[in-house]
Amino acid sequence: MRAERRMPGEAGIWLFILGDMVVFAVVFGVLVHSRGQDPAAYELGQGQLHIGLGIVNTVLLLTSSLLVAAGVRASRGPDARQARPFFLGAIGCALAFAALKAVEYTDLASSGHGPATSEFSQLFFTFTGLHLLHVAIGLAVLGGVVRLVRRPALDEHDAMMLETGASYWHMVDLLWIVLFALLYLLG
Amino acid sequence: MTSTRVQLWCAWSGPAFIVLFFSGMLVASLLPPPEPDWTAQRTAEFWRSDPDLKRLGLSLMMASTTFLAPFGVAIFLQLRRIPGAIAPAYTALAGAAVGMVAVVVPTIMMLSIALRPERDPEITQALTDLAFIPFVVNWPPALVQALGLGVGVLMDRRREDPVLPRWLGYYALWTGFLFLPGTLLVFFLDGVWAWNGILSFWLVAVLFGMFQLVVFVQVRAAILRAAATPTPAEPAPEAVPA
Numbered sequence: 001m002r003a004e005r006r007m008p009g010e011a012g013i014w015l016f017i018l019g020d021m022v023v024f025a026v027v028f029g030v031l032v033h034s035r036g037q038d039p040a041a042y043e044l045g046q047g048q049l050h051i052g053l054g055i056v057n058t059v060l061l062l063t064s065s066l067l068v069a070a071g072v073r074a075s076r077g078p079d080a081r082q083a084r085p086f087f088l089g090a091i092g093c094a095l096a097f098a099a100l101k102a103v104e105y106t107d108l109a110s111s112g113h114g115p116a117t118s119e120f121s122q123l124f125f126t127f128t129g130l131h132l133l134h135v136a137i138g139l140a141v142l143g144g145v146v147r148l149v150r151r152p153a154l155d156e157h158d159a160m161m162l163e164t165g166a167s168y169w170h171m172v173d174l175l176w177i178v179l180f181a182l183l184y185l186l187g
Numbered sequence: 188m189t190s191t192r193v194q195l196w197c198a199w200s201g202p203a204f205i206v207l208f209f210s211g212m213l214v215a216s217l218l219p220p221p222e223p224d225w226t227a228q229r230t231a232e233f234w235r236s237d238p239d240l241k242r243l244g245l246s247l248m249m250a251s252t253t254f255l256a257p258f259g260v261a262i263f264l265q266l267r268r269i270p271g272a273i274a275p276a277y278t279a280l281a282g283a284a285v286g287m288v289a290v291v292v293p294t295i296m297m298l299s300i301a302l303r304p305e306r307d308p309e310i311t312q313a314l315t316d317l318a319f320i321p322f323v324v325n326w327p328p329a330l331v332q333a334l335g336l337g338v339g340v341l342m343d344r345r346r347e348d349p350v351l352p353r354w355l356g357y358y359a360l361w362t363g364f365l366f367l368p369g370t371l372l373v374f375f376l377d378g379v380w381a382w383n384g385i386l387s388f389w390l391v392a393v394l395f396g397m398f399q400l401v402v403f404v405q406v407r408a409a410i411l412r413a414a415a416t417p418t419p420a421e422p423a424p425e426a427v428p429a
Contacts, residue, residue: 012354016361
């Protein structure tokens with residue numbers, strides 16, 4: 001039965017994921033449009049960001065996605081509990097991501113580049129904030145996944161919920177990669 | 188069956204609300220809405236043009252909210268059929284009830300603006316802020332209703348014949364969360380997050396309208412399915428095969 005299924009997780013989560021991607025497509029469009037209107041101002045705003053923090057955050061999320069994928073694989077093994085450390089590691093990465101974002105926000109705001117100082121900073125704070133809200137929801141989802149792998153064997157429903165949670169987390173990662181490219185790198 | 192027919196009427200209240208509400212907004216020329224960064228003078232001119240049409244459109248919007256109550260009940264009655272989903276069912280009902288108020292109150296405020304558009308523009312501008320911030324930022328009741336619906340639907344673990352399809356649960360959660368960022372409008376007078384912005388206003392207006400219609404279609408189908416089942420016996424939660 002499992003081998004027949006092509007789509008990971010529940011079909012419904014893909015509605016959520018694709019819907020969210022449509023909304024973020026609007027967000028990305030707004031960024032590209034804003035840069036097109038005034039490339040110099042966009043570049044100026046970009047110059048105030050710490051690209052190092054952005055890169056570390058990207059690596060953190062990519063690592064978390066890798067851990068989640070490894071966790072899903074481990075959960076299908078003889079003892080699903082072996083998936084636990086992978087998911088806990090992913091939660092650790094997500095917490096580190098949120099902590100670095102807090103450092104970045106505080107630093108930008110205290111050096112006079114707060115959300116209201118330019119159009120770029122307005123978009124930077126609100127769009128990364130919107131993404132951070134996704135990370136927060138993702139933390140709750142990963143917490144639920146950790147609870148699922150308390151037992152050595154998962155029933156079909158739990159296995160599906162685990163894949164559903166993992167799919168959501170990969171989306172959070174994917175959205176950040178595009179956001180990172182548009183905010184920090186687009187030159 | 189009488190009960191089925193009454194429930195179907197309640198379900199049809201959803202599209203009735205959407206049609207009447209958005210027609211009212213068009214008649215009152217609130218699409219696009221007045222802009223938050225207009226001067227007081229410009230805001231006053233907006234309310235002074237076609238004041239009777241504005242009063243009429245706003246009255247239609249107010250009338251449309253009456254449909255929210257029966258629609259909320261139609262959703263509630265289906266959620267209540269899901270084994271174990273009593274708490275989310277009542278949560279959704281509470282959200283629907285307060286949601287009606289969340290639309291009525293800002294509409295009444297706009298009616299107050301429209302009553303005396305010749306007043307001091309500064310006052311009209313203040314009243315416009317007072318009306319539009321709650322009008323666009325009224326996410327808590329909508330989120331509560333969406334969460335109640337989403338959680339309730341996802342509690343239905345039966346693969347065969349769930350009361351409402353599981354994807355509707357994810358769709359409800361997604362829509363609910365997307366109402367949240369509207370809060371940002373209190374920080375900005377222009378741009379994508381302002382009360383007339385693409386993300387705070389247009390996206391939410393489209394999602395909200397779409398949500399009501401999708402929920403209507405599914406609730407209507409669920410009512411018909413229940414009516415077609417001869418014995419509405421409480422289905423025992425089946426053991427999911429391992």
